[in-house]
Amino acid sequence: xxxxxxxxxxxxxxxxxxxxxxxxxxxxxxxxxxxxxxxxxxxxxxxxxxxxxxxxxxxxxxxxxxxxxxxxxxxxxxxxxxxxxxxxxxxxxxxxxxxxxxxxxxxxxxxxxxxxxxxxxxxxxxxxxxxxxxxxxxxxxxxxxxxxxxxxxxxxxxxxxxxxxxxxxxxxxxxxxxxxxxxxxxxxxxxxxxxxxxxxxxxxxxxxxx
Amino acid sequence: xxxxxxxxxxxxxxxxxxxxxxxxxxxxxxxxxxxxxxxxxxxxxxxxxxxxxxxxxxxxxxxxxxxxxxxxxxxxxxxxxxxxxxxxxxxxxxxxxxxxxxxxxxxxxxxxxxxxxxxxxxxxxxxxxxxxxxxxxxxxxxxxxxxxxxxxxxxxxxxxxxxxxxxxxxxxxxxxxxxxxxxxxxxxxxxxxxxxxxxxxxxxxxxxxxxxxxxxxxxxxxxxxxxxxxxxxxxxxxxxxxxxxxxxxxxxxxxxxxx
Numbered sequence: 001x002x003x004x005x006x007x008x009x010x011x012x013x014x015x016x017x018x019x020x021x022x023x024x025x026x027x028x029x030x031x032x033x034x035x036x037x038x039x040x041x042x043x044x045x046x047x048x049x050x051x052x053x054x055x056x057x058x059x060x061x062x063x064x065x066x067x068x069x070x071x072x073x074x075x076x077x078x079x080x081x082x083x084x085x086x087x088x089x090x091x092x093x094x095x096x097x098x099x100x101x102x103x104x105x106x107x108x109x110x111x112x113x114x115x116x117x118x119x120x121x122x123x124x125x126x127x128x129x130x131x132x133x134x135x136x137x138x139x140x141x142x143x144x145x146x147x148x149x150x151x152x153x154x155x156x157x158x159x160x161x162x163x164x165x166x167x168x169x170x171x172x173x174x175x176x177x178x179x180x181x182x183x184x185x186x187x188x189x190x191x192x193x194x195x196x197x198x199x200x201x202x203x204x205x206x207x208x209x210x
Numbered sequence: 211x212x213x214x215x216x217x218x219x220x221x222x223x224x225x226x227x228x229x230x231x232x233x234x235x236x237x238x239x240x241x242x243x244x245x246x247x248x249x250x251x252x253x254x255x256x257x258x259x260x261x262x263x264x265x266x267x268x269x270x271x272x273x274x275x276x277x278x279x280x281x282x283x284x285x286x287x288x289x290x291x292x293x294x295x296x297x298x299x300x301x302x303x304x305x306x307x308x309x310x311x312x313x314x315x316x317x318x319x320x321x322x323x324x325x326x327x328x329x330x331x332x333x334x335x336x337x338x339x340x341x342x343x344x345x346x347x348x349x350x351x352x353x354x355x356x357x358x359x360x361x362x363x364x365x366x367x368x369x370x371x372x373x374x375x376x377x378x379x380x381x382x383x384x385x386x387x388x389x390x391x392x393x394x395x396x397x398x399x400x401x402x403x404x405x406x407x408x409x410x411x412x413x414x415x416x417x418x419x420x421x422x423x424x425x426x427x428x429x430x431x432x433x434x435x436x437x438x439x440x441x442x443x444x445x446x447x448x449x450x451x452x453x454x455x456x457x458x459x460x461x462x463x464x465x466x467x468x469x
Contacts, residue, residue, distance in 0.1 A: 010330075010331065011303050011304060011330075013280065013303075013304055013305065013306045014280070014284070014306060014308070017280055017281055017284070017306055018284050020281070021281070021284065046331055046333070047331055113411065114434070115212075116411055116412055116413050116436065117411070118332070118333060118382070119212060120333060120382070120383065120413050120436075121212050121213060121214075121215050121255070121413075121436070121437070122212070122213045122215065122255055122466040123211065123212045123213065124211070124213075138468055141468045142213060142466040142467070142468065144285065144286060145212075146333045164211055165211075165212055187284060188284060188285055188286050188308065189284070189285070190250065190283075190284055190285050190469050191284075191469060192468065192469065193284060194284055
């Protein structure tokens with residue numbers, strides 16, 4: 001079954017309701033055994049990186065997530081859940097992430113103060129290459145973002161999609177093999193966001209061309 | 211580029227969406243869940259619901275309605291009115307709302323903003339304010355005074371000073387709803403919107419007075435707003451969100467084009 005991991009970082013209602021509206025059964029868990037048995041994993045999250053990482057370690061979720069990803073279970077990180085799969089997060093004085101993707105998570109440093117931080121709202125995502133997750137989604141469609149930090153992939157091959165904000169172009173989506181990390185919130189991005197979640201539910205975890 | 215947001219406002223009174231002028235003379239427009247779904251399908255970027263009779267009737271917010279809206283639409287929405295404290299905020303967020311809007315409560319208990327932001331994240335905490343113009347009153351250097359409880363009370367706060375304070379307290383966004391412009395459909399109050407947008411580092415949402423797509427062009431260009439609330443102009447069917455967005459795009463303002 002599609003399994004949503006609850007590591008006490010924010011509200012899972014929207015993610016749950018989005019899958020429910022697609023008639024995709026999903027369960028919410030913080031039990032390692034459920035994570036290892038999952039057909040596919042959604043790793044959401046909002047809040048602060050330090051607290052989230054502590055919860056993950058304390059609940060023994062980190063090891064289960066690593067094992068599931070290494071076995072090839074399709075994995076979708078959303079927002080803070082996407083940032084945490086990287087090696088290092090600048091937030092809270094520096095937090096070590098799960099290290100499933102190479103790279104760092106940095107804070108926006110806008111030069112123009114009209115660029116507010118956090119970025120809140122809809123911004124276009126330019127997909128870098130065909131991927132099963134962006135099937136039937138028009139190039140440069142907008143998604144809903146709420147974040148102060150952005151993913152900076154350590155290798156260009158893991159970049160999946162880009163967005164412009166605060167004077168830079170940052171990774172809105174990154175991933176490799178069966179893992180995908182999205183900075184935006186597909187569960188709050190209307191019909192197009194639901195299409196992406198449907199694509200995830202259909203994904204076999206292979207990254208061949210879409 | 212980050213797009214400017216268009217946010218229909220649904221004033222809910224006893225389970226029905228209503229619309230008044232200057233907070234009075236409300237008429238029934240329809241069912242909140244049906245209207246939310248229609249506006250979401252029509253391309254709005256976010257929604258805001260005010261349970262306008264909750265605090266007057268001394269009852270908590272209608273959670274069943276929030277849940278029904280969250281099942282029907284998959285875009286962000288905020289809920290305000292009748293929020294009494296952190297427990298109410300948590301109920302509203304767990305029901306599926308993205309944001310909570312506090313107004314009178316924050317004036318009476320400013321620390322609620324900080325506590326809410328710590329508990330749920332600043333992005334959840336929207337500070338709504340209803341300023342009224344008071345030109346030439348030395349007590350209010352900005353020329354605008356904050357009103358609360360639906361324009362009925364004046365706690366003696368300068369609107370610009372209050373905006374700075376709530377940003378420092380941890381609010382994620384400020385909705386500036388001009389009492390003078392509310393329901394007039396004669397355009398947003400650009401002056402106070404601009405003053406606040408220039409003074410704070412968080413997004414500012416303009417509210418009150420939208421009657422024509424050009425009013426949105428003005429408030430994004432001259433008012434410095436990051437988002438604009440609309441109500442009467444679409445509730446009556448005079449304009450559609452798609453049409454408004456087309457006008458904004460023609461004026462060179464970035465909007466979400468696909469939904």
